[in-house]
Amino acid sequence: MLNQPEPVTASLPTAGLIRRLAALLYDAFLVLAIWITLGFAAQLIAGAGTNQVIDGRVETDPLFGLLLFALMCASAAAFYVWFWTRGGQTLGMVAWRIRAQSRDGNLMTVRQALLRFLCAWPAFFLFGLGYLWLYFDPEGDAAHDRLSRTRVVLLPRRQR
Numbered sequence: 001m002l003n004q005p006e007p008v009t010a011s012l013p014t015a016g017l018i019r020r021l022a023a024l025l026y027d028a029f030l031v032l033a034i035w036i037t038l039g040f041a042a043q044l045i046a047g048a049g050t051n052q053v054i055d056g057r058v059e060t061d062p063l064f065g066l067l068l069f070a071l072m073c074a075s076a077a078a079f080y081v082w083f084w085t086r087g088g089q090t091l092g093m094v095a096w097r098i099r100a101q102s103r104d105g106n107l108m109t110v111r112q113a114l115l116r117f118l119c120a121w122p123a124f125f126l127f128g129l130g131y132l133w134l135y136f137d138p139e140g141d142a143a144h145d146r147l148s149r150t151r152v153v154l155l156p157r158r159q160r
Contacts, residue, residue: 014139019097020098026096103150
C-alpha cells in the first residue's frame with residue numbers, strides 16, 4: 001500500500017507543461033497496452049463473427065464497436081483514478097517526478113479524480129487550450145486542475 005503524501009503544497013512548485021505532456025506520453029503507452037489486451041480478450045469472447053471484410057476494409061459490428069469503445073473509456077478512467085487516488089502518481093508521473101494531488105496536498109478523492117479525468121479530455125483535444133491555461137493561471141494550474149480542485153506538483157529529486 002502506498003503512503004499518503006505529505007501535505008507540503010505550499011513548498012512544492014507547480015509542474016510545467018513539458019513534464020505533464022511527457023508523463024502523459026509515457027502513460028499513453030500503458031493505456032494502449034491495456035486497450036490492446038481488452039480488444040484481444042473481447043475478440044476472443046465475441047468470436048470472429050463481429051468482423052467482416054467488405055471491399056478490402058474490415059467492418060466491425062456497430063454494437064461490438066460501441067461496447068469496445070465503452071471498455072476503452074472505462075479502462076482509461078480506472079487506470080488514472082486508481083493511480084491518482086492511491087499514490088498520486090502514474091508510472092509516467094513517477095518518471096517525471098510529478099504528483100497529482102488535492103489542493104491541500106493530500107491524495108485526491110475518487111470524485112476529484114473522476115472529474116479531473118473527464119475534464120482533461122476536452123482540455124487536451126480542444127487544441128490543448130485547457131493545458132495552455134497554466135500559462136495564464138496565477139498558480140500555474142491547467143483548466144482541469146482548477147475544475148477538479150487539484151494540483152500537479154514537481155517533486156524534489158530525492159523524493160519520487
